[in-house]
Amino acid sequence: MRVTNIHSCHLGPEISPEQFISDHFFLCLLRGSMVAYDGQKTYTVQPGNYCIARKNHLLRYTKYKDNDRFEKVIITFDEPFLKRFLERHPTDSLTLTNDDSFLFVKEETFIANFIQSLKPYYNSDEAIDEAFADIKREELLLILLRADPSLAAVFFNFGAPAKIDLEEFMNRNFRFNISLERFAFLTGRSLSSFKRDFYKIFNDTPRNWLRKKRLDEAHFQLSKKHLKSSEVYLEVGFEDLSHFSFAFKKQFGYNPSELMSSE
Structure with missing residues (x-):
């Protein structure tokens, strides 16, 4: 109907x-x-x-x-x-x-x-x-x-999420722009245990790993799929285009626009 x-x-x-x-x-x-x-x-x-x-x-x-x-x-x-x-x-x-x-x-x-x-x-x-x-x-x-x-x-399931495989979850969901507290909750951990388990698995802090992972994904989208920065930054978890451009240059040594022009 x-x-x-x-x-x-x-x-x-x-x-x-x-x-x-x-x-x-x-x-x-x-x-x-x-x-x-x-x-x-x-x-x-x-x-x-x-x-x-x-x-x-x-x-x-x-x-x-x-x-x-x-x-x-x-x-x-x-x-x-x-x-x-x-x-x-x-x-x-x-x-x-x-x-x-x-x-x-x-x-x-x-x-x-x-x-x-x-x-x-x-x-x-x-x-x-x-x-x-x-x-x-x-x-x-x-x-x-x-x-x-x-x-x-x-x-009517009012329980908190159960403890799950942190590595698999983070590799699947790193593009989502949510707080570390949310990531911890969704993987069934307190914030302190999330940070501790995270370092054991990735040998890095969550913030550093997320930034690098998102920028690597952005580099792939720009270089291989020929997308524009304005089409990428939100998709990989950045809130602001200028912040994305600054972080990108700091990690790779050149602006996203230079990567596009070199293709």
Whole structure:
């Protein structure tokens, strides 16, 4: 069922601006498309798709507008809300072996009707009236669990990430611009144990290793794929183009622009 007469809206706490998903959220794309990358897999979201972005995962988005418009419905399920829901609706938590960052939910009438039902409740700031927020979130969560009971294993897992292979994780996710505290958390370690284990594996500090690794990746993208600095610096984990250029010259002895002109 195609949803009509509704534009972008947001329900629940704000989603973290970092590339770290701090709370589960439901996404329905209404107009435009989106490609997301989690360090391993690429997910393509088209209009009419429903999906769950999973807490404690890394994700980078690229949005593509349709006639200069990108419209979506985002509904966040934060932990306090989920715990209150579980008290009212005791649910058996199943085991989910799928660790994908995006979980696609099959299209069904109940979800489409729910999204259409949001129209009277949201304002021009794309936010749902606070008086109805938890009621509508609870309604959606009941619909999602009815459609796929295995999602209980996602929503009601309140534990911290388990200790994992640090070397494999860092080599896969070094491009994500998150804090060392986030890296430590996602690998199941305190910050001090993360730094200690990191040095044992890489014989370097995390900050030095990340800088070198990101600059090496940037050098490859510039020299082999002939991309521009403006197309590369964010992708390899730098926040600022001038800082990227300065760090690049310090490591390699020449500016990124000189590498491009020499090709």
